[in-house]
Amino acid sequence: MFIDEAIIRVKAGDGGNGCVAFRREKFVPRGGPSGGDGGKGGDVIMESSERHNTLVHFRFNPEHKAQRGRHGEGSNKTGREAEDVVLKVPVGTILYDNETGERVHDFSCPDETIIIARGGRGGRGNARFATSTHQAPRECEPGRPGEERAYRLELKLLADVALVGFPNVGKSTLISRISAARPKIADYPFTTLQPNLGVVAVGEEPDVKSFVVADVPGLIEGAHTGAGLGTQFLRHIERTRLLVHLVDVSDGSGRPDPVKDVEVIMGELASFGAGLEQKPMIMAASKIDVANKDKLANLKRYCKKHGLDLFPISAVTGKGIDDLKYVMAEKVEEVRLSVPTLADTPQQGI
Numbered sequence: 001m002f003i004d005e006a007i008i009r010v011k012a013g014d015g016g017n018g019c020v021a022f023r024r025e026k027f028v029p030r031g032g033p034s035g036g037d038g039g040k041g042g043d044v045i046m047e048s049s050e051r052h053n054t055l056v057h058f059r060f061n062p063e064h065k066a067q068r069g070r071h072g073e074g075s076n077k078t079g080r081e082a083e084d085v086v087l088k089v090p091v092g093t094i095l096y097d098n099e100t101g102e103r104v105h106d107f108s109c110p111d112e113t114i115i116i117a118r119g120g121r122g123g124r125g126n127a128r129f130a131t132s133t134h135q136a137p138r139e140c141e142p143g144r145p146g147e148e149r150a151y152r153l154e155l156k157l158l159a160d161v162a163l164v165g166f167p168n169v170g171k172s173t174l175i176s177r178i179s180a181a182r183p184k185i186a187d188y189p190f191t192t193l194q195p196n197l198g199v200v201a202v203g204e205e206p207d208v209k210s211f212v213v214a215d216v217p218g219l220i221e222g223a224h225t226g227a228g229l230g231t232q233f234l235r236h237i238e239r240t241r242l243l244v245h246l247v248d249v250s251d252g253s254g255r256p257d258p259v260k261d262v263e264v265i266m267g268e269l270a271s272f273g274a275g276l277e278q279k280p281m282i283m284a285a286s287k288i289d290v291a292n293k294d295k296l297a298n299l300k301r302y303c304k305k306h307g308l309d310l311f312p313i314s315a316v317t318g319k320g321i322d323d324l325k326y327v328m329a330e331k332v333e334e335v336r337l338s339v340p341t342l343a344d345t346p347q348q349g350i
């Protein structure tokens with residue numbers, strides 16, 4: 001099972017202090033007490049969102065604090081309440097108390113909100129302590145401290161992007177280049193026997209976009225009828241939002257015609273029968289550090305003719321990888337927003 005995890009510390013805002021003050025007006029001797037109450041400290045709130053797909057943003061930023069409430073003031077002015085801090089998590093996130101291990105909440109739908117650290121109440125000002133026998137109280141309360149807690153977040157990952165292609169085209173090498181996944185890489189077909197998932201983060205804080213990539217075992221002609229590793233992994237592709245189709249254009253690929261390769265893979269996707277061939281797809285010409293110029297040119301021509309975006313990459317030298325990552329992030333976001341119902345499917349690790 002593929003799990004994304006993060007530990008966070010949160011501190012809600014303290015309440016503002018109550019104030020001691022007395023009315024001082026020209027013709028009102030002994031004006032009564034007028035110290036206002038402190039404002040409430042901000043809560044820390046957690047909200048599930050369809051726009052988030054991983055917990056990567058908490059790894060950059062594990063501590064979150066809400067502001068304290070303003071102190072009370074004279075003339076019975078209550079201090080202003082502090083703003084709440086809202087932390088967004090993907091649907092499917094499970095929240096645990098990090099100290100006790102207790103499961104606190106399971107975010108199973110979008111837009112669920114819970115308070116995970118409660119802001120402190122403001123202290124009362126001296127005006128609140130006046131009674132008929134105690135007309136000039138000098139007491140007030142300090143604000144209550146905001147709650148401070150540590151949580152562990154857990155999310156079963158669902159792949160957004162699947163890397164597809166023949167065996168040995170460099171899928172595992174690519175995922176190891178763009179994420180922390182470290183699958184086995186070797187110069188023979190069917191190195192990868194199980195899908196590997198990796199979390200890819202693109203951009204700088206606070207605009208980090210993240211998505212999950214699956215490195216799927218290689219496909220070959222007849223995969224839909226069970227050849228090679230068969231349909232087992234095509235089923236995983238079914239749940240992704242975007243396919244990145246790798247085509248080996250190197251001299252030593254052992255296959256003479258990259259266009260034929262593309263057609264075979266497209267045929268397999270179509271034959272599987274779940275609309276896989278209609279998924280948004282980005283083409284990547286792999287191993288361009290050792291490219292055969294004719295193969296690359298043929299593939300470019302084919303992609304142009306069929307309106308497919310082609311990114312020449314080398315997972316070994318890093319050439320073209322950043323561009324590909326950004327386009328993947330953009331496309332995932334685009335599809336995520338246009339097909340919100342995808343998020344309603346149960347979160348299952350693949």
Ligand SMILES: Nc1nc2c(ncn2[C@@H]2O[C@H](COP(=O)(O)OP(=O)(O)OP(=O)(O)O)[C@@H](O)[C@H]2O)c(=O)[nH]1
Nearest residue numbers: 167168169170171172173186190191192218315316
């Ligand atoms: N020169 C060069 N070699 C590469 C590149 N990417 C991958 N390779 C090599 O190609 C071979 C296969 O790479 P893998 O990443 O294991 O290929 P795969 O697509 O995951 O293969 P399967 O798991 O069998 O489907 C390895 O020897 C890699 O070192 C590249 O950009 N340039």
Ligand SMILES: [Mg+2]
Nearest residue numbers: 171172191192
């Ligand atoms: Mg592999």
